Amino acid sequence: MMSLDRLLSNADPAIGKPAMQPDSPEAQAALDAIVTGRHPPLRQQQRPRRTLVAMVAVAAVVIAASIFVVLPGEPMHSGTAAAATLLRLSDVASRQPSLLATRAGQYYYTSYEYPQAVTINGNGCAVTQCEPALGAFSVRYLIVEQLWVRLNGVARIQVERRDPTLVASTKSGWIASGRPSIAHLLPRSFSEVLRPTSQRNSMAQALLDVEHLPVQPSALKAAVNAGPLGGPGFAAQNRFDALAFVLSSAGASPRLRAAAFKVLAATPGIEDLGTVRDPLGRHGDGFAVIAGKRYVCDQSSCPASEIIIDPATGDLLDEASLNAHGAPSWTSYLSIGIANSIRTAPEVRL
Amino acid sequence: MTVGVVASRSKEDQFRSVYTRTFPSIVSYVRRRITPGDSSELDVTSEIFAVVWRRLDDLPPPPDDLLWIYGVARNCVARFHRDESRRMRLRTRVTSEPVARPEPDGAEETYEVVREAVARLPETDREAIRLVHWEGLHHEEVATVLGLTPNAVELRLRRARARLRRDLAALLPEDVDVDVDVDVDDVKPHPRSHPIEGIE
Numbered sequence: 001m002m003s004l005d006r007l008l009s010n011a012d013p014a015i016g017k018p019a020m021q022p023d024s025p026e027a028q029a030a031l032d033a034i035v036t037g038r039h040p041p042l043r044q045q046q047r048p049r050r051t052l053v054a055m056v057a058v059a060a061v062v063i064a065a066s067i068f069v070v071l072p073g074e075p076m077h078s079g080t081a082a083a084a085t086l087l088r089l090s091d092v093a094s095r096q097p098s099l100l101a102t103r104a105g106q107y108y109y110t111s112y113e114y115p116q117a118v119t120i121n122g123n124g125c126a127v128t129q130c131e132p133a134l135g136a137f138s139v140r141y142l143i144v145e146q147l148w149v150r151l152n153g154v155a156r157i158q159v160e161r162r163d164p165t166l167v168a169s170t171k172s173g174w175i176a177s178g179r180p181s182i183a184h185l186l187p188r189s190f191s192e193v194l195r196p197t198s199q200r201n202s203m204a205q206a207l208l209d210v211e212h213l214p215v216q217p218s219a220l221k222a223a224v225n226a227g228p229l230g231g232p233g234f235a236a237q238n239r240f241d242a243l244a245f246v247l248s249s250a251g252a253s254p255r256l257r258a259a260a261f262k263v264l265a266a267t268p269g270i271e272d273l274g275t276v277r278d279p280l281g282r283h284g285d286g287f288a289v290i291a292g293k294r295y296v297c298d299q300s301s302c303p304a305s306e307i308i309i310d311p312a313t314g315d316l317l318d319e320a321s322l323n324a325h326g327a328p329s330w331t332s333y334l335s336i337g338i339a340n341s342i343r344t345a346p347e348v349r350l
Numbered sequence: 351m352t353v354g355v356v357a358s359r360s361k362e363d364q365f366r367s368v369y370t371r372t373f374p375s376i377v378s379y380v381r382r383r384i385t386p387g388d389s390s391e392l393d394v395t396s397e398i399f400a401v402v403w404r405r406l407d408d409l410p411p412p413p414d415d416l417l418w419i420y421g422v423a424r425n426c427v428a429r430f431h432r433d434e435s436r437r438m439r440l441r442t443r444v445t446s447e448p449v450a451r452p453e454p455d456g457a458e459e460t461y462e463v464v465r466e467a468v469a470r471l472p473e474t475d476r477e478a479i480r481l482v483h484w485e486g487l488h489h490e491e492v493a494t495v496l497g498l499t500p501n502a503v504e505l506r507l508r509r510a511r512a513r514l515r516r517d518l519a520a521l522l523p524e525d526v527d528v529d530v531d532v533d534v535d536d537v538k539p540h541p542r543s544h545p546i547e548g549i550e
Contacts, residue, residue, distance in 0.1 A: 004515060008483040010457075011464035014378045020392070022373035030396040031369050034403050035362050321429060 033169070082272035083265040085285055090261035093314030096254045099338055107148040107156075108207055108250040109339040109346050114331040116143045117167060120177075120185055137173035139182055140165045144334070148342045149207060156342045158191040193342070207251040215255040217262040224263065236269045237305055240289040244307050247316040250336045257314055276308055278318035279332050284308035365403050372416050373399075375485070376423055382484050383427045394430050398423045420485070420495045424477065460522060467517045475510040478503055 020027060099108075119138045141161040148156040164182045166174055174180070214220050224242045243260045246252050252260070264270060264287070273286030288306040308318040320330035337346035377395045384390060401422045402409065409415050468479055474496060481492045493503045 004511060004518070005483070007460070007464050007518070008468070008479065008514075011461035011468070012484045013382050013465065014484065017381070019374050020377045022370045026392055027373060027377075030392060030399070031366065034396065034400050035365060 082270045082287060085272050086261045086265035086270075086287070089285065089309055089311070089314045090258045090265070092311070093261055094254050094258035096257070096313055096315075098253055099250050099336065105340065107150050107154075107339040107342055109146070109148055110248070110250055110336050111144065111146040111334040111345070112331050113142055113144045113334060114329070116141050118186065119170075137170035137177060138167035139185060140167055141186075146345065148339055151208060153194070154342070155194040156191060157194070158189070160189040161186060207249060210246055210249040210251045210256070211253075213246065213252075213256055215253065215259050217259045217266070220256070220259045221263045221266070236267055237289050239267055240264065240270065240305050240307075241319075241321075244305070244316060244319045247307070247309070247314075248319065248333060248336070250338070261314065273306070278308045279330065280318075280334075282308070282310075282317050284317045285311050361406060365406055368402065368406075368409065368415060368419075369399055371412070372419055375416060376419060379420065379423050379485060380427060382480065384430065390430065394426055398426045401426070414494070417487075417491055417494045420481070420487075421497070424495070463521050464514075464518065467514055467521060470517070471510050471513065474498075475506045475513075478506045479510050479514075482507065 022028075022031075117138045117140050119136055140163075142163045144160045144162060146158040164185070166182055174182075213223055221239070224239055224246075243264050246260045247257060267289075269289050271288045271290075273288055275283055276286035277283055286306060286308050288304055290304045305321045306319070307316060309315070310317050315336070316333055318330060318332045335345065339346040373395070376398055377391065380391055380394045380398070384394065398419065402419055405422075408418075410418055468476055471479065477496060478492050481487045481495060482489070487495065489503050489507070490500050492498075493500045496503065498506070
């Protein structure tokens with residue numbers, strides 16, 4: 001018989017793995033980058049200059065750095081004002097046409113863009129594909145992805161990498177690597193078709209998960225709190241992120257979208273940012289939620305999530321989060337709709 | 351040399367000292383909470399210490415500074431998971447190399463079941479269990495990291511352990527028997543990895 005204590009201790013995933021030491025080259029390089037102010041967030045990047053970080057302050061909770069542009073003269077609200085706006089959006093969403101793919105051969109289609117920084121080793125391969133080496137440097141891309149997904153598991157993804165730029169803080173690594181052409185490091189685009197296997201792929205499963213969510217707000221709230229969509233983290237932000245996912249899904253019916261807005265309206269801690277502008281220049285209603293305990297948060301270290309909603313349709317235009325550096329990670333939705341073939345984009349409403 | 355330069359160097363020396371002393375504990379904390387083999391391990395750790403660098407004036411003296419940094423780490427890891435899940439729920443990771451993992455033997459298979467059972471606990475209960483058994487913290491230290499009272503931590507640990515016993519009894523093979531007689535009051539920090547020990 002094994003005690004629970006012993007089981008838990010032996011299940012420590014760090015057992016048997018060599019610990020990284022603070023005097024290792026990687027750890028020392030990270031330390032030097034921090035104290036010299038060169039620390040580049042490798043998985044996120046600063047928002048393009050055209051969308052300057054705006055400072056946001058609200059009554060009870062301080063959201064210091066909003067990653068959306070708050071328009072001049074637009075007041076920001078909190079609490080009941082956010083709830084009122086969200087309830088209005090619920091009404092708008094309930095009156096939109098359904099996007100359910102009901103005919104055989106139809107695909108749920110979504111396209112979106114997001115920034116990505118890729119670290120390239122001196123030998124020219126991405127850091128996820130080989131061990132780090134001296135001479136590493138980072139390149140920023142704007143990634144545009146298109147997805148076609150059928151509920152039986154057939155799917156296609158098309159990825160395009162745009163606007164490659166060298167991360168300035170890694171220029172010395174680029175020089176040490178022989179100044180390779182940034183434009184030709186990685187393929188500019190590629191696509192892949194996923195065939196159904198014994199199990200549906202996770203994209204189809206995610207659509208099914210959304211389709212099966214209840215449309216009664218109280219039941220939806222319970223399902224989101226208990227279900228896999230919430231993920232780890234903090235309760236209010238989990239619910240916020242999960243409902244943002246529902247709103248981003250082509251499989252969400254108008255009734256489900258309306259219910260999602262009602263649950264958001266009843267979620268404490270959501271701030272109304274007023275009218276904001278996303279990275280594509282589109283205006284919408286902005287909302288934010290902040291997480292983290294006060295004593296480890298300052299004006300830039302509290303992780304926050306934000307969304308922009310099209311006030312005319314209730315569609316999700318953009319979702320983003322702010323990491324502990326204050327560096328944003330964002331996804332702008334370009335189009336959501338139903339495609340009649342796996343190679344054509346549909347007429348969409350975003 | 352100006353006063354500002356001296357102060358700056360003093361701050362840097364202090365940070366380097368904190369970094370060297372707490373880095374192994376923090377990188378292990380991160381490693382236990384993100385996908386094995388994920389190349390983001392150092393990125394997330396670096397992000398945690400970037401917060402520490404910026405908030406150095408707020409850092410409590412040792413040994414409590416490590417608990418404070420665990421609090422920062424909790425936020426950063428949660429944020430990392432949110433960003434990852436947003437992308438992953440949109441699409442499968444078709445462009446990444448699969449992580450090569452050895453086939454688990456019998457014992458490792460058991461521990462994988464245990465880790466999955468822990469992962470299904472509510473977030474705060476899960477973190478309390480991990481901090482006790484993996485980071486080796488005492489209950490009072492867990493309370494500091496989580497911003498709870500010690501009584502609340504006891505309650506959560508008791509609840510989590512009861513659920514784990516129930517789940518593991520159903521999930522583990524018949525030849526692995528979970529001792530149901532151990533009470534939460536008997537729970538001791540893991541002696542192998544207590545991070546507070548050895549701190550100057």
